[in-house]
Amino acid sequence: MTDCRGTSTFCGxxxxxxxxxxxxxxxxxxxxxxxxxxxxxxxxxxxxxxNRFEVEGNRRIETSTIIARTGIEPxxxxxxxxxxxxxxxxxxSGVFETVELTPRGNTLIIAVExxxxxxxxxxxxxxxxxxDVLLEAISSQTRRVFTPQLAEADADLIAxxxxxxxxxSATVIPRIIRRNDNRVDLVFEVAExxxxxxxxxxxxxxxxxxxxxxxxVLETKQANILRTFLRGDTFIADRIEFDKQVIRDFYLSxxxxxxxxxxxxxxxxxxxxxxxxVMNITEGQRFAFGQISTVSEIPGVDPAPYQAALKVxxxxxxxxxxIENSIARLERLGLKQGVDFLRVEPRVTRNPRDLTLDVQFVxxxxxxxFVERIDIxxxxxxxxxxxxxxxxxxxxxxxxxxxxxxxAERIRALGFFSTADVETRxxxxxxxxxxxxxxxxxxxxxxxxxxxxxVSDGFGIAIGLNESNFLGRGQNxxxxxxTAQDSEQYTINFTEPYLLGRKLRFDxxxxxxxxxxxxxxxxxxxxxxxxxxxxxxxELSALRLRYGWNQSEMTQQSNETNGAxxxxxxxxxxxxxxxxxxxxxxxxxxxxxxxxAGVLFELGVDAAGLGGDNEYIKTTARAIAQKRVLxxxxxxxxxxxxxxxNWTGDDFSRTIDRFVLGPNTFRGFEPAGLxxxxxxxxxxxxxxxxxxxxxxxxxxxxxxxPEELGLRGGLFYDVGNLYNINNxxxxxxxxxxxxxSIRHVVGVSxxxxxxxxxxxFNFSQALKKEEFDKEQSFDLxxxxxx
Numbered sequence: 001m002t003d004c005r006g007t008s009t010f011c012g013x014x015x016x017x018x019x020x021x022x023x024x025x026x027x028x029x030x031x032x033x034x035x036x037x038x039x040x041x042x043x044x045x046x047x048x049x050x051n052r053f054e055v056e057g058n059r060r061i062e063t064s065t066i067i068a069r070t071g072i073e074p075x076x077x078x079x080x081x082x083x084x085x086x087x088x089x090x091x092x093s094g095v096f097e098t099v100e101l102t103p104r105g106n107t108l109i110i111a112v113e114x115x116x117x118x119x120x121x122x123x124x125x126x127x128x129x130x131x132d133v134l135l136e137a138i139s140s141q142t143r144r145v146f147t148p149q150l151a152e153a154d155a156d157l158i159a160x161x162x163x164x165x166x167x168x169s170a171t172v173i174p175r176i177i178r179r180n181d182n183r184v185d186l187v188f189e190v191a192e193x194x195x196x197x198x199x200x201x202x203x204x205x206x207x208x209x210x211x212x213x214x215x216x217v218l219e220t221k222q223a224n225i226l227r228t229f230l231r232g233d234t235f236i237a238d239r240i241e242f243d244k245q246v247i248r249d250f251y252l253s254x255x256x257x258x259x260x261x262x263x264x265x266x267x268x269x270x271x272x273x274x275x276x277x278v279m280n281i282t283e284g285q286r287f288a289f290g291q292i293s294t295v296s297e298i299p300g301v302d303p304a305p306y307q308a309a310l311k312v313x314x315x316x317x318x319x320x321x322x323i324e325n326s327i328a329r330l331e332r333l334g335l336k337q338g339v340d341f342l343r344v345e346p347r348v349t350r351n352p353r354d355l356t357l358d359v360q361f362v363x364x365x366x367x368x369x370f371v372e373r374i375d376i377x378x379x380x381x382x383x384x385x386x387x388x389x390x391x392x393x394x395x396x397x398x399x400x401x402x403x404x405x406x407x408a409e410r411i412r413a414l415g416f417f418s419t420a421d422v423e424t425r426x427x428x429x430x431x432x433x434x435x436x437x438x439x440x441x442x443x444x445x446x447x448x449x450x451x452x453x454x455v456s457d458g459f460g461i462a463i464g465l466n467e468s469n470f471l472g473r474g475q476n477x478x479x480x481x482x483t484a485q486d487s488e489q490y491t492i493n494f495t496e497p498y499l500l501g502r503k504l505r506f507d508x509x510x511x512x513x514x515x516x517x518x519x520x521x522x523x524x525x526x527x528x529x530x531x532x533x534x535x536x537x538x539e540l541s542a543l544r545l546r547y548g549w550n551q552s553e554m555t556q557q558s559n560e561t562n563g564a565x566x567x568x569x570x571x572x573x574x575x576x577x578x579x580x581x582x583x584x585x586x587x588x589x590x591x592x593x594x595x596x597a598g599v600l601f602e603l604g605v606d607a608a609g610l611g612g613d614n615e616y617i618k619t620t621a622r623a624i625a626q627k628r629v630l631x632x633x634x635x636x637x638x639x640x641x642x643x644x645x646n647w648t649g650d651d652f653s654r655t656i657d658r659f660v661l662g663p664n665t666f667r668g669f670e671p672a673g674l675x676x677x678x679x680x681x682x683x684x685x686x687x688x689x690x691x692x693x694x695x696x697x698x699x700x701x702x703x704x705x706p707e708e709l710g711l712r713g714g715l716f717y718d719v720g721n722l723y724n725i726n727n728x729x730x731x732x733x734x735x736x737x738x739x740x741s742i743r744h745v746v747g748v749s750x751x752x753x754x755x756x757x758x759x760x761f762n763f764s765q766a767l768k769k770e771e772f773d774k775e776q777s778f779d780l781x782x783x784x785x786x
Contacts, residue, residue: 477495
């Protein structure tokens with residue numbers, strides 16, 4: 001024990017602290033002890049024995065249903081916790097606005113207030129989106145129970161629909177109007193707001209391609225001065241994700257295998273009335289194909305013919321599409337050679353020093369899995385065979401995942417379905433698979449209204465009715481009525497893409513055309529019937545077989561005097577032609593090895609004389625080559641077009657049978673403004689020629705203006721000739737230019753991509769022409785679809 005009397009200061013302080021501690025403990029026990037005394041013993045917690053139920057406030061829901069929902073049986077002894085669980089179950093049912101459970105003795109009183117039912121649903125304030133579109137999207141329905149949670153979810157869904165149209169500031173507030181009999185009218189009040197535009201699209205990290213070039217790839221566009229008609233500059237969040245994939249495909253197809261999109265940041269402008277879109281990308285290095293080889297891991301399969309079948313050569317810019325096409329080509333060759341379950345595995349070796357990729361195509365044997373069947377669901381109008389013929393695989397064939405993926409892409413490309421899902425699952429055995437095709441159809445008919453203008457034909461309008469899935473057979477039926485100041489045409493076109501169930505395309509055109517041109521001293525009327533069959537003979541080439549029948553007539557214009565040649569041709573009256581023809585077409589502009597270059601070659605021969613009045617052999621050919629240079633900013637294009645008419649009949653040919661050149665073929669001249677002419681009777685009639693050739697060289701390039709204006713410049717040089725009038729009735733005529741002469745024309749163009757259609761201004765100057773030629777130094781063309 002310590003004595004504190006000799007240390008009063010220290011011990012006094014210690015004693016004071018000790019007294020305070022004891023006082024605090026005393027107070028704690030004084031207040032805490034009564035509370036501890038009344039705490040219930042868990043063993044003595046209150047419980048209730050429920051023998052009967054009383055339900056109050058229910059009008060639609062049966063009493064027995066409410067009692068069953070509690071989960072409490074009559075005579076059951078329950079605790080307070082179990083009553084609370086019953087309360088929660090009733091509340092979670094979603095049909096009661098309030099719930100109250102009160103045990104009284106052996107009776108459980110259940111007082112509920114039901115949610116009202118929806119009498120009607122209306123949407124107010126919407127002008128941009130129709131009621132039926134919004135009502136179809138929401139989950140709330142009339143004569144169903146109203147719940148605030150579902151109404152709020154529907155309001156959010158409506159706001160998302162507006163956001164998808166660029167109206168991110170749209171707000172939707174659900175409100176209710178109380179009616180009798182516990183009913184409500186549900187009203188969604190919509191404040192649509194304004195569309196938010198993308199003020200600028202820019203890139204960070206791009207070196208190979210300019211912002212201007214990359215912006216042309218994206219679906220999202222910068223704000224345009226004509227944005228009232230063009231909505232590509234409206235901000236849509238889902239479109240950004242699509243653009244990221246598009247820009248990635250763009251770079252991969254050009255050999256940038258390490259390309260990636262680091263981020264796509266969207267930020268409000270300071271005024272919060274527009275967005276900035278900034279894509280941060282990493283291009284990486286550009287790779288080309290190195291060594292291309294083929295090896296076989298299948299005994300007895302020689303890789304040599306497969307190597308010879310490859311079109312890809314070293315030095316070509318690497319593209320995943322070329323790899324995919326090569327695999328398909330080798331697998332098709334395997335089918336022809338009877339090699340079942342052939343799989344082609346590309347093994348790529350990177351050579352970072354010379355930026356090449358060596359590709360070894362390995363022929364392997366895939367698993368022995370067969371296609372058991374192909375199940376198609378969701379098509380109510382489209383016939384099964386229209387979908388089934390998109391598969392190269394049929395029931396019983398070896399299963400090839402790549403072919404199934406390509407078939408799915410072909411089904412989506414038809415344009416008949418809003419969604420088309422193709423999945424595979426295990427069949428009746430592990431060695432069989434079932435291909436499930438689930439589609440959702442969409443409207444395939446369309447009504448189009450178009451307009452055009454050209455210096456030669458004036459203003460024109462076209463109305464078209466088109467059904468791309470006629471009677472659900474995958475056929476196309478179109479009716480077009482087009483009229484301009486100087487011409488009219490009425491046509492019916494029909495296309496069957498799979499004639500007789502084979503990959504034969506059948507086209508049929510029937511129509512009536514007439515002209516009343518101010519550039520000629522005669523009018524024409526023509527009735528025509530043109531069936532044609534086309535089929536592919538290669539990946540990029542096709543052969544077309546056709547028959548042509550037409551009845552044409554040249555008539556004199558009122559108050560016009562004709563030269564001797566035209567007068568004799570008018571006197572011939574109606575004449576018919578019956579011809580058969582064949583064309584060969586090769587086009588690599590879209591599917592060739594180089595995405596920036598391509599060629600088109602077309603050669604056709606038509607022979608008339610199988611009935612009808614006219615007998616001739618007409619040969620036409622054209623070749624076009626184009627290439628993008630200077631980081632794909634500049635397009636270079638060269639074309640050569642020629643024709644020869646060998647008249648074999650005993651009578652004379654007419655101007656409408658021969659070749660007549662116009663601005664679309666040879667710029668710088670009026671329609672029929674060059675070539676042989678008849679000056680008799682004081683007239684100046686173009687009479688066409690039997691032979692012609694035209695070479696065109698042109699380029700288009702950016703003008704340095706903002707990309708959103710859609711303006712580009714162009715330069716062109718045309719050179720050609722039209723000559724020879726054999727088998728022409730020249731009695732009494734005064735002919736000039738029959739032997740022909742080469743004309744040269746240079747010019748500049750302004751190309752304007754507008755929301756109404758492509759607009760082109762051509763300003764030309766003839767460097768060499770004949771004095772009787774009709775020069776046209778300005779030409780304007782526009783074609784629009786409304």
